Amino acid sequence: SELVMPVPAFNIINGGNHAGNGLAMQEFMIMPVGAKTFREAMQMGSEIYQHLKKVIKQAYGQDATNVGDEGGFAPNISSSEEGLELVKKAIANAGYVDQIKIAMDVAASEFFTKDKQYDLNFKVQPNNGDGKVDANGLLDVYKAFIQNYPMTSIEDPFDQDDWKAWSKMTSEVGVSTQIVGDDLLVTNPIRIRKAIKEKSCNALLLKVNQIGTITESIEAVSLAKKAGWGVMTSHRSGETEDTFIADLAVGLSTGQIKTGAPCRSERLAKYNQLLR
Template identity: 60%
Template sequence: MLTASTRSLARKASTNASPQRMMSAITGVKGREIIDSRGNPTVEVDITTAQGTFTASVPSGASTGIYEAHELRDGGSRYMGKGCATAVANVNTVLADAIMGMDSADQRGIDEAMLKADGTPNKANLGANAILGISLAIGKAGASSRGIPLWKHYAEIAGNPIPETLPIPCFNVINGGEHAGNKLPFQEFFVIPTGAETFSESMEIGCEVFHNLKSVIKAKFGGDATLIGDEGGFAPPCDVESGLDMIMEAADKAGYLDKVSVGLDVASSEFKVAGEDAYDLDFKATEKDPSQVLSGDEMIALYKKLIDKYPIVTIEDPFDQDDWANWSKIVAEVGEEVQIVGDDLTVTNPIKIQEAVDTKAANCLLLKVNQIGSISESIDAVKLSKQNGWGVMTSHRSGETEDNYIADLAVGLCTGQIKTGAPCRGERTAKYNQLLRIEEQLGASAIYPGMGFRKPAWMG
């Protein structure tokens, strides 16, 4: 239901606007609570214009950085404190009033109006989940108003003249850390089809390696070990090296050993020993092994050993979000050959990215829109990263929805790489399937970056 103030805004918009502007003006904003892939509530938003209703939903992370924008949860007993009723109410009242009647094609203007309504640096007042839900739905409405695909709309907002690059997929085929109940400390193990020639071929490779990996794990550990984690990957009772060994064995069995690279998301903030230069690789065990507590230098030695033994091309969050010295050290030692990705370190925030640029603490941004809370700010983060020679990896969250907008975002912003889980579970395959559709739309002009994923064509 429209309030008196929103009706006034809508009337004002209809009086002063051109016919095209009237078609794209926001006439309705509706938020609701839906359920994400982990069974927790999240925010979904409908934006209505004369052209229809456009819906988007917000993801949520399990392994979250302390510097991320504020995700507003209700607390109390409902949904074990994770309810989003307050964020939804903010969508339907304060935020709706702030943007009603505005042109849905004006992504930045709408995002800025919401930031002004919130009035805090990290969206603590109204909630990043409330603001992002609207920001994402606005993107879809804006693309429709201009009669272009969402990926192209994102490209034009960002000033990307070459939106033809499909991202290389980083398939998370083994889950550990906070994403699985095994003892594996590292959170994600990627199969990356760097040797594919097209995105379609990369999907064939990823799916076939995934199925072969299931057979390898079952033969070693039994059928129970092929149960899957939050992002669709398997969660076997292995250690880091045996996990990588199984991935390479699966790639060999699938016939793609020469076309596959691998990567890691260590998510080391989850097992940093407080107040010490130490990381507890046995952090999930009930009876801990003291030999598994490594110093920063010992962690770097471990990473170097793995890089020498396996075709590793990317390592995400090798150190804690506040361990700047060790971040800078690992970039200096392996950053030329291996991409060092900032997630908890940079939280898609231009301020944190600039700090990492200045200290040479990373060379790739993990793009998670809910870490910063709006599309416009996400674009700013990508531009800053690219201007400083970084790579950009578009990313889902462990708590996902069926929404597939990050596929369009990865193409529109020419990130060159994406991680959105294993080729398993509907909320993960939704993104891969959208990329297959975009590849079909692009036809012969579609570019697959392969080993050039760190430096795709557009540099911002």
């Protein structure tokens, strides 16, 4: 079959447990869907990343451009809308408004509370609980994101065992938006089969060292593709300079890869392998 180079999802703002700021949601990414080649996608991503650095410096000062675990900037903001506005401005300043889509990894399991609410202020101290919303309230937040920004993909929008909320979101916005299962699926064929049956999401996040073997990873991709899902190959927050996942993304024609910002050698190693 024909070789498919993946569209990269560059993580350019870090939040959640991957950054020391007030942002509840973990990853704000850009996807250069309008790029004709992987090389062009890299150029677009790198330019927007540098424009974002300038935008953050202008808004929050010189010391606001520290980076999080995956190399994305971690300005001390607490609102996801504020983060999305920064990304939107950087895309416009770089001149790529029509070629770039925004993606997110919410990692909602990290702020799912014992009373089955989602605490969008879980990193704010003291926390009076006024940031808590239920699954329906959080779905409304995502619908606003989709309406107000060029949002193409949302990963882990709910807790890994909140199956009902996942299915509701996929049925309501899944036609226009990719709903990616990471914590929900953990690259496990058993959970993937359940998600297919319950129509819980429409894309798989492929993490080889999460399931543990290449054989099971291939099975997971095969199941996802047969269900008509998208597949996004992924790094981990703690990474090495090993480039195998870049080769795997091409070999399995996953079509998408996320491996951090265009920054830090353990992230760039994968992008450089794809450029070769």
